[in-house]
Amino acid sequence: MAWLSGSKERIKIASAAVAASGLLAGCTSAAGGEVGALRADAPIAAGMAECPDIKPPGDSAARQVRGMWIATVSGIDWPSDTAHSAERKKADYRKLLDQARALGLNAVFVQVRPSADAFYDSPYEPWSQWISGEQGRDPGFDVLEFFVSEAHKRDLEFHAWFNPYRVALHNDRGKLHPDNPARKNPSWVREYDGKLWYDPGLPQVRELVTKVVLDVVGKYDIDAVHLDDYFYPYPSGGDFPDEDTYRRYGRGMSKGDWRRANVDALVKGLHEEIHRAKPQVRFGISPFGVWRNRRSDPAGSQTTALQSYDDVYADTRKWVKQGWVDYITPQLYWEIGNAAADYSTLVAWWAEQVEGTGVQLTIGQASYRVGERGFDAGELSRHLAVNARHRQVRGDVYFSAKDLVGDKGGATSRLRKDHYGAAAIPPPVAGGAAPSPAGSVRAEPDGKGVRVSWQLSPSKQATSYAVYRVEGRGKACAQVDPRRLLTTVRGSAIVDPTVKPGTTYTYYVTALDRLHHESAPARGATVTTEHG
Incomplete structure (x- = not known):
């Protein structure tokens, strides 16, 4: 997610406090009185x-996506410790899913390729260090098969979350597994801000990412492929070092237009290939919440924040208008009334963008922000009240799982009381x-x-x-x-x-x-x- 940065990606979380008394044989209703004869x-x-x-x-307004992101990079949400046994890891994952059902959720977005590695036996990339403690080490079970089957047992949609370009949260290529494509093909990799990234301008990189995604689509019963907001890296260390690639492939475009075209090609190609392989599998993206500010473009939002179009070269509005995504989940992590990016303003803007496109709009919510200045325990509940004024909004996804199920600051209890009293079915999909x-x-x-x-x-x-x-x-x-x-x-x-x-x-x-x-x-x- 956009706020993550290196070692700061590990979140300090409150202990889980959500009672799962409603979970029995698949029933997730709220607890009632004592059962008599x-x-x-x-x-x-x-x-x-x-x-x-x-x-x-x-269909009806009661149909909603209710999801949470389960982040695996740095063990943010799972696993809590790579040294734990396979059975302990499995038990911890099952507990997360049980808590999701107890809260009335119906979808999980699980990170299966956090850093050019895999939470499954991939023919292209090594096992992730975030599951076994060492890149390339087999954890002893098919993690992704377990992920999917346990979600489906609880009737939770499973969205397989991929990061397309991030290679490592460090810049030491020697730490990569010898079979890692990033190590075997060093010319594909760029160092930026102390991390390693694939160069999005290289056709070989797009080909690798597409093969990786289609391998999962073909082998596993996932419901959707999901990308987050990391495309070109967020600008924090000067210009991304892709000058040689630009000279070779730029074709006379400005560098900004060329970079956007590179990301467009990946997004459009993935959408086509996923639906060609399995028409029922959807493709969605959770981009940074601001496309462009109105002062930069009349079609933009009345905001003054970083712009995905200009800063990470993600033309998110184009993807919606062209139908290159089946759903869009902008990360609207600001509070109502934020001076730079007001939540209410952005919900209205995104609702307008999806109108008439057939692209489903869900909102990325920041459960991790509860307790910060301007983000009290009732903020998320107020967000959902704003959403209810826009029929185009079809649900919410929360980052991240531990903050949500841990009831950080009491915000989840408030959501449950104000909005999630009954279960919900996701909206029907064409x-x-x-x-x-x-x-x-x-x-x-x-x-x-x-x-x-x-x-x-x-x-x-x-x-x-x-x-x-x-x-x-x-x-x-x-x-x-x-x-x-x-x-x-x-x-x-x-x-x-x-x-x-x-x-x-x-x-x-x-x-x-x-x-x-x-x-x-x-x-x-x-x-x-x-x-x-």
Whole structure:
């Protein structure tokens, strides 16, 4: 992320304080009263006609991406110590995901290529030092396969996060693994501000990055490829040393235009190649939050901050207008009223840019900033209130995981109370279709609450199921209310531990494909709890 710098990338975090009592068999609702004895009403008979007159719910403002970045560089979020055993590392990752579900999140953005290395067995690059303690050392398990499978078990989208150009947080090439392409091809690498970077102007570099990404797309069941804000390095040590490359490939362009064209070529090419390989895999970027200031360009925002277009040569607005990304997640890490870059101003500007493009807009939020001057525990909650005024905003992603699940300054508790009282399904994505409904929903007594089960949809594209709960005896066939979404799950049953004694509930179930197109609900099932 833009604020990171060398050894300062390690964040001091508060201890995790988010209770996961809502996590049971995939259910993530808020904790309720004590569960008494239960009495099941007559279950829906298997094979009974479902609800042909009830239409699928479709899209709504309640559909939101709720995600968090899990940073692996320098062990920011995971692993806490490369010397830990594989089982300890796995347990720590599972805990992060469980906490994400307890908070009502539905996506994780996990850094799998932090510094020209890999959190998987790559034919192109060595194992990352941030997983095993030494670049090139096999950690003993397929880390990325584990990442993806554990996320999907919890019905969390998995966005594989790559850094395209960073080689190392130091400038000692001798520390790179002998098989690292950056060591084997020293002419591809530039030293800048005490770090090593690939030169974005070299076709060989773009080819390597593309091969690396497509290798992951082909081998793993990821939901999206994700790039952050690091393109050309942020200007802190003079001009980037690419004069020789510019003379060779500049083709008469100004250096700034040429650098932007280099990054454009990578972005456009990745979008095309990813969709050619697997159409269902999306491609998104989380750029620095300011494209250009209005004083530099009439199309820019009313801000006075660093500009991604001019300073890191990322023409983020062009990528949106050209449809070279499926989603954009600008890092709007400023508070409301910031003199240089007001949060409200930037949300409105980005909402205007995506209008009519088909590019999904989510907002990058700075959970790490809670407690800083001007960024109190209620700031993030106020951000989401601003977002609600712009229908183009389809959710939020928080940096970083430990600050979010650790409830830094109480900000996460405030978010949960003000905005995340119900679960959420991400917005539907073009290219999919609603599966056939589930069937034979049952609600029955269970020692831990109410067990809700159903028959799986006959559609092969059905990936997960949404469970809705209303208080009282609802109609057997009824439209579902997104505000009553209890949880989503990949399976055919949940246990709802949040019921109150002496209360009647009706449960409805819909089927979802992996791009979040939702079926009509099956017939509901009703259960009444007895007084304990």
